[in-house]
Amino acid sequence: MQKYLPNTFEEQWIEDWKKKGLFQSAFEQKDVTSDNKEYLLFAFAYPSGSGLHVGHVEAKTALDILARYYRMQGKKVFFPVGWDAFGLPAENFAIKSGVHPAETTKKAINTFRKQINRLGISYDWESEIATSHPEYYKWTQWLFLQLYKKGLAYKKKAPVNWCLSCQTVLANEQVVNGLCERCDNEVVQKEMDQWVFKITEYAEELIEGLNQVDWPVATKHQQLNWIGKKFGIDIHYEIPELKDEVTCFTTRPDTNFGATFIVLAPEHRLVEKILQHVDDKKKQEIEKYVETAKNKKDIERTEEGRKKTGVFTGFYIDHKLTGKQLPIYISDFVLAHVGTGAVVGVPGHDLRDFEFAQTFNIEVVQVVKSENISMWRSYLMGADDISNKDLESIGVIIAEQKENNVRLLEIPKKSIEEYKKLIRKKLSSGYWNELVGEEIWFCFKDTKENISEYVYSEGNKKEIGKLCAEYNNDPLEKTQNLYLYLASNDWYINLMIQEENGAMINSTFLNGQDIHQATKSMMDYLEEKGWGKRKVHYKLRDWLISRQRYWGAPIPIVYDPDGKPHVVKEEYLPWLLPTDVDFLPTGESPLRLSKEFKERVETLYGKGWTPEYDTMDTFVDSSWYFFRYTSPRDEKHFANPEGVKTWMPPNLYMIGPEHIVLHLLYSRFLTKFLRDEGYTKLDEPFPKMRHQGIIMGPDGKRMSKSRGNIINPDTVIAEYGADTLRLYEMFMGPIEADKPWNESNIQGPYRFLSRIWHLFHSLPKDQTAKISAKLASSLNKTIQKVTQDIVGLKYNTAIAAMMSLLNDMEKYNEELDLASAKKFLKLLAPFAPFITEEIWRKVLGEKESIHVQSWPQVDDIHVVQKTFTIPVQVDGKVRSTIQITSKEERVVVEQALSNERIKTYLSGKKYKTIYIPGKILNFVLQS
């Protein structure tokens, strides 16, 4: 008998399927209805030079199984493929090597095609699209024009993230920890004229839409987080000396009686006005601060951590609530683009405000009293000049405030260790490298003279008075807050209190109210007085789409000799990307170097006209491709209305977790826009979405070149064949989970396929055997299980069920008939398309492909059980099982009581009977 050698036959079936066109031109199918169509969408792939990796294999196979299954179910399946072909890597490669991005991309796509085919993915290649193709980006440009017409694409001078290495503007989303997402180099702020899409117009709908979609909850949460809706109030404070006012947004107006200062962002509009009203010395001081703040690189900001800087303007606002004058400062911890770019400082109850107040010696007022210490959030801060040798001993003061008394908390020994750990963690995470002192003191001290009796120390007690004497110079002593002190001999760290609960104090009409109630009362009060207005703020900002890059779709805009923008006429689309460009990292848009581009504009529009040299963010390309798939060759529409009506939306979208925020948000935005323009009726493009997990390296870490733990699918195929690779990846675990690659686990699926190979080769040709009831039942249960699991994307358990069935079939192989064996093969076909086809055609001699056969049906007769096994418990512990033919309680109990083992447990005892029909019987002994 021949050994199972997948590489001797797998590739020839790819040819066969292609020749017969089994999976092609699906978008042209007739009689497609919303009930019988299955549009399966896999995330648009960027064709990187390094080719396919095992992570791609997982998600593609998962969808392929579904596609093959639905075809066998007689559904109209549409399973398209395409390329997110524009983008930075190809261009960066061009700068290094001089090879044109078009060339690189073409080559990469060819590699991908070959690899995907080798895996047996049943894509509809007739629908293939690529964003770099003029027939595609023509419509990307058309989309820009539609947005422009509606005022949703506009130009804006704005500080943008500029990557020094890539020499381009980055979206906020592409800046990670102050570094460029792609190249990990420094990102600086730069003021530039940029094209922007007004996604914020749809902010509210982007939130509400999440209620309609079947997505993983975590994904929804992340989107909500990103949009960042906040309810609060804009409070207007008058600046009498400037005859102007400053508006501050806050979500905590309840604490407004505790306000002691105002801070403006360096970019705030009032800064300019202030400069006109101060003397030269002050002017210089402010200008200097604003200048350094504006030039500050993001990376410097993070390095500085929470250290607060700022400058006093010399002006005050009228705080009408308290009648006080509050000083106005400028500081870069206030961000211009957040809220109103100005905040009201409440140092008693906000961490940053507190730190700022510390730096500038501003009064701290407590207006909330927290009842429970566990609600206090803490934060460490302390002296800058501390060194390790100072840390001879260290302590924490923990106290609880009750009414007007404060008492020391009893702290169990275990907690001491926990506090130590916490302190060490805090210290190592940015303040000091090491903690030398080991002794921990727990004591308490309030603001005035109240001092409790003991210091709780590890091992010994100390009197608190002695300890407090050491802190007599406490600069915070005058404040009314209760602080926690982390103390050593000659320095202190105090811990800030920011409560989530509590009652108002020192706040006139709010006193006694709980903070949530007080928030409402204060908002009502401020609105009534006309000092403020309720406002919703979003974190989401408009989508900056300009890129000073070559390898992207040119923005279809031209400028007249006065520099005024005009749209490129639709008849000129596609607005071709010029080819006469050198790839140099100049920091300018490479398109400026094209002679042809300039000439084209002058020829079409007249002398002195110039093109827009920037190209579009590639996220624009990939935010509408799922529409294009439905009519990939249509020359008159971005997507043919019939195609959209027939196929949209995708029944399932499979996409990596890395696209959760950007791609999905942008796609949803554009879909909503297209709906408003009448091109679709959909509110949401992806009603059902699932993520594939990440496949980790054998070391349990994320695969990366630098770690050298990348698994190449080609080598796995060369050794085991594509079927084994597919099966292994599906068997690893749930699709959505992150899973480590394990070389030796591949053996399982490989042996499974080998055993099938041998089973079918040893089937007697002239089959007269009749299947036994036991095997038939096993087969039918498996059909049921596999069918359910495929739809539920639980491929790992589907495969486990088929393995079990194979075990049975081998055990009782003389009872196996040909018809049943064929059913089993069909079940496996979507998972392992090659071996099943080889056996189906070559061994069983069938004429038509197994992949066009119909899915096996469950034969109910064999599934309905005649006898059941019921576990019998005594006192919740399983002591025996009984076989029953009736689920009736009387019968079951009677039979259980006649069971010898059960008898021994129950003899002579009183008991209660609990029976859950068909599940379990429990005898509970009564004492």
Next chain:
RNA sequence: GCCGGAGUGGCGGAAUCGGCAGACGCGCAAGACUUAAAAUCUUGUGACCGCAAGGUUGUGUGGGUUCGAGUCCCACCUUCGGCACCA
């Protein structure tokens, strides 16, 4: 710090509604075949006690609800992902 996910044998992972924990696979051990190895096949395999029958224990920790908890509730621990001077 905030938001979210996850903790089950030596390993990957199973377990509808709260109802026999550990399916299926890997690995390991013993055996068969072989001169031998590989491959293949058979049996066993959570831990502890026991010759065995069997018993005890067991799903990150500590409590709780229940006849019964991996599953539900409360408080934590660990870990992964995202966001973060976001007012």
